[in-house]
Amino acid sequence: MAETAALSGVVVRYPGRAPIGPVDFNVAPGEIVAVVGASGAGKSTLLRLLAGLERPAEGTTSTRPGRVGFVFQTPTLMPWADALANVALPLELAGTPRAEARARAADALAAVGLGERLTARPHQLSGGMAMRVSLARALVTEPDLLLLDEPFAALDSVTRRRLIEDLHRLWASRAPRPSIVFVTHDVEEAVYLAGQTLVLDAATGRVTMALATPGALPRPEGWRAEAGYREAVERLAAELARSMATAGTGS
Missing domain, CATH: 1.10.8 (Helicase, Ruva Protein; domain 3)
Known part of the structure; x- marks a missing residue:
């Protein structure tokens, strides 16, 4: 397959809640994809499916043979080492x-x-x-595939920015570049980090928007001040708010 990883017609069922999906999307070699959505929309589930840690009730998952790295929300380090x-x-x-x-x-x-x-x-x-x-x-x-589940959520904004810059630098230094899927609640973080951002519906977990971000990666200095960045942030924020309001989770 051409993609590093793909989900096709994937549905996940958990007791006591509506099914997640169907979800369809793919990750191209060397692509950075961000995933945003309300809590419970299925963002972390999507990463577990890509990592092979969970199987769907329906549909198929495929990942090109190779190494997979996973960074969780907390560092999960061995405290004695x-x-x-x-x-x-x-x-x-x-x-x-x-x-x-x-x-x-x-x-x-x-x-x-x-x-x-x-x-x-x-x-x-x-x-x-x-x-x-x-x-x-x-x-x-x-x-070959790096999965990150809101790894910077608990950090201050300055530290988060530095880590995103480091991640871009490390990604760009590899040949071939790894594919990255990055889950976040922060639309500004998503637009800056990724070449494409997916919005998951709050109620169903389906992809309601796939927005390509203008400009090259890594970002040039001052890119956050450019009109294309602000426009993409506002479009994503509006779609995320619409999703949450429709599901009854909006503020």
């Missing part, structure tokens, strides 16, 4: 010799700006630093 050991873990579990795994982990931590904090344990790191460790752990395996 230092940053280097946390990042090396997926390599060591895959059978990479310890010395090689630690060397690659050190490189990954340096890439996210933590080259001087290799021996720090999670309790010694700020929230932003801990999320950088989690990002390094996902990137150390050089994934």
Whole structure:
């Protein structure tokens, strides 16, 4: 298949709630896709389907053979281990010799700006630093598909912006570039980060809008002040508000 990953006619059922779907969308090689929607719309479910952690009741999921990285809403680091050991873990579990795994982990931590904090344990790191460790752990395996589930939601706006810039830089440095699916509640974050943003309906989880963002990735300095950025943000915000009001979840 041409896509890195795709969902076709996917329906997910949970007890006590209406079905999610059907959902149809695909992720092209090297594409960054953001997904926005109200709480409960199925954003995290979509990522679990792409990762193969969940199966749909109907429809099909397909992911091109390759490595998948997953960054969760919280860093989920081993509290007893230092940053280097946390990042090396997926390599060591895959059978990479310890010395090689630690060397690659050190490189990954340096890439996210933590080259001087290799021996720090999670309790010694700020929230932003801990999320950088989690990002390094996902990137150390050089994934073909990177899934991020609201990883910056608990961080302050300055730290979030820095991490998005880092993510763009790391994505652009890979050849070939990985595909990224990024879940967020923040439409401004979505437009800045992604080349395309999907809006999920609050009631059904269906894709109600797929909006391509103008301009190239990574973003040039000052891009947030451009008219194309503001227009895309307002269009997404209006569609998200419409979805939430229709489902009775609006304010």
